[in-house]
Amino acid sequence: MSAGLARRTVAEALGTALLLAAVVGSGIMGERLAGGNVAIALLANSIATGAVLAALTLTVGPLSGAHFNPVVTAVAAWQGELRRADVTAYVVAQLSGAVAGVAVANLMFGGPAFSVSRHVRQGGAQFFSEFIATFGLLFVIVGCSRMQPRLVAFAVGAYITAAYWFTGSTSFANPAVTLARSVSDTFTGIRPADVPVFVLAQLGGATAAAFLTRWLFPGTPPKEAG
Amino acid sequence: MSAGLARRTVAEALGTALLLAAVVGSGIMGERLAGGNVAIALLANSIATGAVLAALTLTVGPLSGAHFNPVVTAVAAWQGELRRADVTAYVVAQLSGAVAGVAVANLMFGGPAFSVSRHVRQGGAQFFSEFIATFGLLFVIVGCSRMQPRLVAFAVGAYITAAYWFTGSTSFANPAVTLARSVSDTFTGIRPADVPVFVLAQLGGATAAAFLTRWLFPGTPPKEAG
Amino acid sequence: MSAGLARRTVAEALGTALLLAAVVGSGIMGERLAGGNVAIALLANSIATGAVLAALTLTVGPLSGAHFNPVVTAVAAWQGELRRADVTAYVVAQLSGAVAGVAVANLMFGGPAFSVSRHVRQGGAQFFSEFIATFGLLFVIVGCSRMQPRLVAFAVGAYITAAYWFTGSTSFANPAVTLARSVSDTFTGIRPADVPVFVLAQLGGATAAAFLTRWLFPGTPPKEAG
Amino acid sequence: MSAGLARRTVAEALGTALLLAAVVGSGIMGERLAGGNVAIALLANSIATGAVLAALTLTVGPLSGAHFNPVVTAVAAWQGELRRADVTAYVVAQLSGAVAGVAVANLMFGGPAFSVSRHVRQGGAQFFSEFIATFGLLFVIVGCSRMQPRLVAFAVGAYITAAYWFTGSTSFANPAVTLARSVSDTFTGIRPADVPVFVLAQLGGATAAAFLTRWLFPGTPPKEAG
Numbered sequence: 001m002s003a004g005l006a007r008r009t010v011a012e013a014l015g016t017a018l019l020l021a022a023v024v025g026s027g028i029m030g031e032r033l034a035g036g037n038v039a040i041a042l043l044a045n046s047i048a049t050g051a052v053l054a055a056l057t058l059t060v061g062p063l064s065g066a067h068f069n070p071v072v073t074a075v076a077a078w079q080g081e082l083r084r085a086d087v088t089a090y091v092v093a094q095l096s097g098a099v100a101g102v103a104v105a106n107l108m109f110g111g112p113a114f115s116v117s118r119h120v121r122q123g124g125a126q127f128f129s130e131f132i133a134t135f136g137l138l139f140v141i142v143g144c145s146r147m148q149p150r151l152v153a154f155a156v157g158a159y160i161t162a163a164y165w166f167t168g169s170t171s172f173a174n175p176a177v178t179l180a181r182s183v184s185d186t187f188t189g190i191r192p193a194d195v196p197v198f199v200l201a202q203l204g205g206a207t208a209a210a211f212l213t214r215w216l217f218p219g220t221p222p223k224e225a226g
Numbered sequence: 227m228s229a230g231l232a233r234r235t236v237a238e239a240l241g242t243a244l245l246l247a248a249v250v251g252s253g254i255m256g257e258r259l260a261g262g263n264v265a266i267a268l269l270a271n272s273i274a275t276g277a278v279l280a281a282l283t284l285t286v287g288p289l290s291g292a293h294f295n296p297v298v299t300a301v302a303a304w305q306g307e308l309r310r311a312d313v314t315a316y317v318v319a320q321l322s323g324a325v326a327g328v329a330v331a332n333l334m335f336g337g338p339a340f341s342v343s344r345h346v347r348q349g350g351a352q353f354f355s356e357f358i359a360t361f362g363l364l365f366v367i368v369g370c371s372r373m374q375p376r377l378v379a380f381a382v383g384a385y386i387t388a389a390y391w392f393t394g395s396t397s398f399a400n401p402a403v404t405l406a407r408s409v410s411d412t413f414t415g416i417r418p419a420d421v422p423v424f425v426l427a428q429l430g431g432a433t434a435a436a437f438l439t440r441w442l443f444p445g446t447p448p449k450e451a452g
Numbered sequence: 453m454s455a456g457l458a459r460r461t462v463a464e465a466l467g468t469a470l471l472l473a474a475v476v477g478s479g480i481m482g483e484r485l486a487g488g489n490v491a492i493a494l495l496a497n498s499i500a501t502g503a504v505l506a507a508l509t510l511t512v513g514p515l516s517g518a519h520f521n522p523v524v525t526a527v528a529a530w531q532g533e534l535r536r537a538d539v540t541a542y543v544v545a546q547l548s549g550a551v552a553g554v555a556v557a558n559l560m561f562g563g564p565a566f567s568v569s570r571h572v573r574q575g576g577a578q579f580f581s582e583f584i585a586t587f588g589l590l591f592v593i594v595g596c597s598r599m600q601p602r603l604v605a606f607a608v609g610a611y612i613t614a615a616y617w618f619t620g621s622t623s624f625a626n627p628a629v630t631l632a633r634s635v636s637d638t639f640t641g642i643r644p645a646d647v648p649v650f651v652l653a654q655l656g657g658a659t660a661a662a663f664l665t666r667w668l669f670p671g672t673p674p675k676e677a678g
Numbered sequence: 679m680s681a682g683l684a685r686r687t688v689a690e691a692l693g694t695a696l697l698l699a700a701v702v703g704s705g706i707m708g709e710r711l712a713g714g715n716v717a718i719a720l721l722a723n724s725i726a727t728g729a730v731l732a733a734l735t736l737t738v739g740p741l742s743g744a745h746f747n748p749v750v751t752a753v754a755a756w757q758g759e760l761r762r763a764d765v766t767a768y769v770v771a772q773l774s775g776a777v778a779g780v781a782v783a784n785l786m787f788g789g790p791a792f793s794v795s796r797h798v799r800q801g802g803a804q805f806f807s808e809f810i811a812t813f814g815l816l817f818v819i820v821g822c823s824r825m826q827p828r829l830v831a832f833a834v835g836a837y838i839t840a841a842y843w844f845t846g847s848t849s850f851a852n853p854a855v856t857l858a859r860s861v862s863d864t865f866t867g868i869r870p871a872d873v874p875v876f877v878l879a880q881l882g883g884a885t886a887a888a889f890l891t892r893w894l895f896p897g898t899p900p901k902e903a904g
Contacts, residue, residue, distance in 0.1 A: 143286055166247055
C-alpha cells in the first residue's frame, strides 16, 4: 500500500466515522430534547448532518475526494477519477468508519456501543425515495465536481439537509450509512431486515445518475484558481 | 437541436424537477411532522428549498445557467445572455420538469402522482407579494450574475429561504413552479383558479426588474478567476 | 449628480428597502404562524434577515458597497473608502428605502402601509445591547472588507443572524432600520419614543469600532483574484 | 511586544469575547423564549454560535489566525504555524476575552456580570464527548487550513453548529470557553467543579488530533489565489 493510499483511506475512514457520529448523535439529541415534536428533531438532525458533511468535505476533499460513500467511490472509479485498484480499500475504510462512528455516537450519549435497530422502513415509497435521493446526490456531486470543484462541499451539505426533508425515507443515500445505522436503536436507526432493499434502491439511483452525468458533464474538470 | 442545447435543456428539466420535488416534498414532510405548528413546517420547507436551490445552481449553473424559471429565462434572453432561439426549449423543459418533480414528490410520500390542490391563495396582498417576490428574485439574480457570477447560487438560495417568510404568499416567484404546485393537494399547493393571477404578478415583477437592472448593472460580467 | 452616484444611491435605496421588507415581513409571518412560541418566530425572523442581507450584499456590494446603514456609510467615509460628498445621498437613500420597505412589508400582509409601533424597548440593558451589536457589526464589516472583501456578504449575514439571538435587543444596529421599524406595529416594531436612545447607542458602538478597526486593520484592502 | 503581536492579541481577545457573548447570550435568549422546549433553545444556540464563529473567523483570520481557543493555539505552535514565543500572549488574550464576553452577555440580558453556574456536567459520556468534540474540531481546523485556508471559517462554523447536537456535552471543545462558561448561571453554564475534567478531555482530544493531522496533512499549505 502506498503512503498516499494509506493517508487517503484513513481520511475516508475518519470522515465517514465523524459523519455517522453526527447523523446518529444529532438524532439522539434531537429526539431527547424535542418533547415529542418530530419536526423539531428532524430539523436539528438535518441541519447537523448537512453542516458536518460540508465541514468534513472541506477538510479531506483535496486529499481523498471526501466520498464517505461506496456508491460515490464506485461512480468515481467508473468515470476515471479514482484508480480501480483503490476501490476496495476505500469501501472497507468507509464501512469500518461508519460502524465505528455509530459506536462513538451511542457511547457519547451513555448507551451501549451497539444495539439492533427496530425502526421499520419498508414499502414502495421508501424504495422510490432512496432511488431519488441517491440519484440526486450523485447528480449534484458529479456535476459540481466537474464544473466548480472547490464548491462541492457546500453543494453536498445543502443537498443532504434538503433531502432529509423532501424524500419519504429521510435520504440515507449511502450503503455504508445504511448498514451502520442498523446497529443503533435510536431516532436514525433502520431495522437490519430493511437494509438490503435500501441498498438496492441506492445502487439503482447511483447507476442511473452515473450514466446520465457521463453524458451531461463530459470532459475533465476545469482548472480552478489555486 | 445542437448537442449543446440538448444537454442544457436536460439540465434545466432535471434541475427544475428536483427543485419541485424538494418544494413539495419538504412541505409534505414538514406538515406531517410539525404537529400543527405551521411555523415549524414552513421553517423546514424554506430551509430545504433554499438549500436545494443553491445545490442545483452549483451543479448545472455553468452548463445551462440554472434558470429553472421561465421569467429568468425570458429576462436572460432579453438582456442578451441567452440566444432567443433557445427560449422555447428552455421553457418547455422547465414546465415538464416541474410537473414531473411534483409527481416524484407525491409518490415518495405514498400519495397519487397528481391531485388537484384546493389551497386558496387570492387577494390583493397575495398579488402584491408575488410582484415583490419576483422583482426581488430577478434583482438578486441579475445583479449577482453580473458582478460575481460564481456566488449567485448562494445569493439565490439565501434569497428564497428568506422570501418564503417575508412575502405574504410564501414567494412562488416562478410560473413553472406555480403551475406545477397546482397539481399537489398538499402543504405547498395552489388552487388552479388562483394560478393565472399569480403568474400575472410574476410577469409584472420580472418586467420591472428587467428594466431596472438593465440600467443598474450595465455592461458585461467581469471575468472571474478560473 | 454623476451617473455613478445615481446608480449607487438607487442600489442603496433598493437594497435597504428589501432588507426592511424582509425584517418586518418575516417578523409578521413568524408571529402569525408560531402559535405563541416566540423562539420559533425569532428563529424564522433571524434566519430570513441574515439570508436576505447576504443575498443583497452579494447583489449590490461591488456597485455601492451594500452599506444599507448610515453608520456603516459614515465609518466608510471617515476611513477614506467613500467620498465625503456622497454621504448625504447615501443616507437619504437608506432612510427613504427603509421606510418604503416597511410599507411594502405591511401591505404584503394585508395591513395598512404604516402604523405606529407600541413595542416598548427601553432600559440600560437594551442600550448596552445596541452598543455591543453595532460595535460587533462594524468590527466584522471593516475587518472582513479589508482582509477578504469577497466574503463580507457571508460574514455580515451570519453575524446578524447570530446577533438577533445574542443581544438583549435583538440587534437593530442600524439607525435607518430603527427609525423605519417605528412605523410598523408588528413583531419587529419599536415605539418611536425609544428610537433616539437606540440610535445614540448605535452611534457610540460605531464610533468605538471605527477607532479600534483603524488601528487593528491598517492599510488598504488586499487585491483579490478577479 | 511588537506592534504585530499587539494587534494580533487584541484580535484574539476581541474575537473570543464576541464568541462567548454569542454562546452565552443566545443561550439565555433561547431559553427565555422557547417556552420549555429545550430543542428549540439549542437550535437557536447552535445556529447563533456557528454563525458568529464563521463571521469572526472571516474577520480576523488573516490577522491572528482566529484561534479563539488555547488548544488551537498550542497545536498551531507545535506544528510550526505560530511562534512559540507568542503562545502565552495568545492564551492570556483568549482567557481574558472569554471572561469579558460572558460579562457582556450577562449584562445585555439585565443580569449580574458574573454568577457561578450550577449546571452539572459530569460522567464518562461527557468526558468522552469532549474528547471527540475537540478531536473533530482540530481535525477540521488543521485539515482545512492546510488544504484550502480561505474556507476554514465555513468549515469551523458548520462543524460547531453540528457538534452542539451530535455530542452528549453540546461540544465545549475549548478550555477558554469552558472556564468562562462557569461564571454564568444560565443555559450554557457549567459548574466550576466540572471544568477540570472537561479541560482534560479537551487536551486529550487535541493531542490525538495533533499527532494524527501531522501525519495526515504533511507539508505547507498550498498558495491560494489572492
